[in-house]
Amino acid sequence: MSRVAPTEVRTVTCVGAGVIGGGWVAYFLAKGYRVVAWDPAEDAEQRLRHLVDAAWPALTELGLAAGASVDHLTVVDTLAEACAQADFVQESAPEDLELKRTLLADISAATPPDVVISSSTSGYGMTEMATRAEHAERLVVGHPFNPPYLIPLVEVVGGEATSPEVVSWTADFFRHAGKSVIEMKREVPGFVANRLQEALWREALHMVENGEATVEEIDLSITDGPGLRWALQGPMLTFHLAGGQGGMAHMLDHFGPSLLSPWTRLEAPELTPELRDAVVEGCEREADGRSIDDLVAERDRGVIAVLRALGRA
């Protein structure tokens, strides 16, 4: 392909300048890219510049790339003008499948055929979004988390028509741009993090609906409970440490029966020996030689650092 290398991207086009699109604009500017933005809303430029200005102190504190400047943002009047200049396109339109289908077709028609076009969609697959687009081989999902200028994660996944080379190009580009990337091998609705977040969110909605907890109690239960651990160790490693010296193996053998408890409205999978072993072995791979004591010490240092950082120690 004659596509520019992931490290050689200079101009990023951002289509859509709401909370997510505007967050991307701020991030790419801070990383030293030239950014061209387009959004059909009347007051889009004003809102976008407000959002970039609000994010800039945070980005400055984290460290701007050499030469990074808000002056490298150009807001243009037409999609065609925005896309013609792109080395990479990030689409962040409202979450509406019909709109995405049409917009991605329009973007693809307006963008040089080698240029990768990535969508911020929260959960649609590129297979269902790319139905009307030509050159669909360069359409890919690059799903960020709000705010994209601070949260590192980007989930990258292609559709049926996406070239595998485009998926790895996109993952490389986001990594080069400082992101933390999950490169998915196949389409799963909601990707990874949103499936987990959505399960929690739906359980929370059920609890509010049933009068089991208030909105404030739900938030407190996370910020003062598991949320303090999840900033540093994910749910798997968290439970690896809940098992004491026996780790995840002991945890599953000890708490496995609670999978049958009505602790959430979500049915659990059967804890087959295969699933148990997959989880245990995954934790061991992730621990990568660190003992339970090592991980406990890391967690404790991390929780203390987080509590202190948030002024709560």
Place this chain on the structure above:
Amino acid sequence: MSRVAPTEVRTVTCVGAGVIGGGWVAYFLAKGYRVVAWDPAEDAEQRLRHLVDAAWPALTELGLAAGASVDHLTVVDTLAEACAQADFVQESAPEDLELKRTLLADISAATPPDVVISSSTSGYGMTEMATRAEHAERLVVGHPFNPPYLIPLVEVVGGEATSPEVVSWTADFFRHAGKSVIEMKREVPGFVANRLQEALWREALHMVENGEATVEEIDLSITDGPGLRWALQGPMLTFHLAGGQGGMAHMLDHFGPSLLSPWTRLEAPELTPELRDAVVEGCEREADGRSIDDLVAERDRGVIAVLRALGRA
């Protein structure tokens, strides 16, 4: 009642000295209490002292209460000896309903009848655990999070036989001891945080089982994604900010349809106007006058502080 005031507790008895019980021992010692511990395991004292020693540097860094010392720990040989001296009992036995029923009956028989007995159970209700106990009116759930010496949250909830006065006494005691308390009005299996955590955990297990994500990807998706936000703003306030200036109201009206998406195996409740309003009004109460811009600025400062604290900025 002749019960000691929550502020006048001097001696805490910890029954069970595994990961959770031992964590409680370390916490109460650091807060200046005298702690009496009992555990039937052969090597319980050795493991307990190892755990307390491992936690002590963290607790020292966070600030010990005046006079706090590991020397104020006594490990005794019998449950009766442990309970006779208690101003408050925290039970942290393995998560086994039959065992809890018998043990709580034994603890209640051995403890002066005015003394509150709290269980660390991860999800059983006190109604089902207290079936064999006399003086069940002073039995209550006080559910901590691992490690109890660092994570602030304790969920307090009584059973059918529990006196409401005991529930509020226990909440007051834990607050006085420096904990963040959710005082539940009625029993819900798994309480609040474990229901949310369990929904996420079950979705994660389904994803591993179906080959949709690896253990490492699941953890990365949280630590580098929503987990960074949840240390400072819970899932409700997080989504309040996902709606831009329109807040939760806009978010629900915009992303509400995604509740119908297959983004998790958990069925969503119907987003009735009543549920929508309850969530929106809860967020407004929680925001307590802070504008979206205020909350965005708080979140950004918080995420940056957390990233810096974890050495990831």
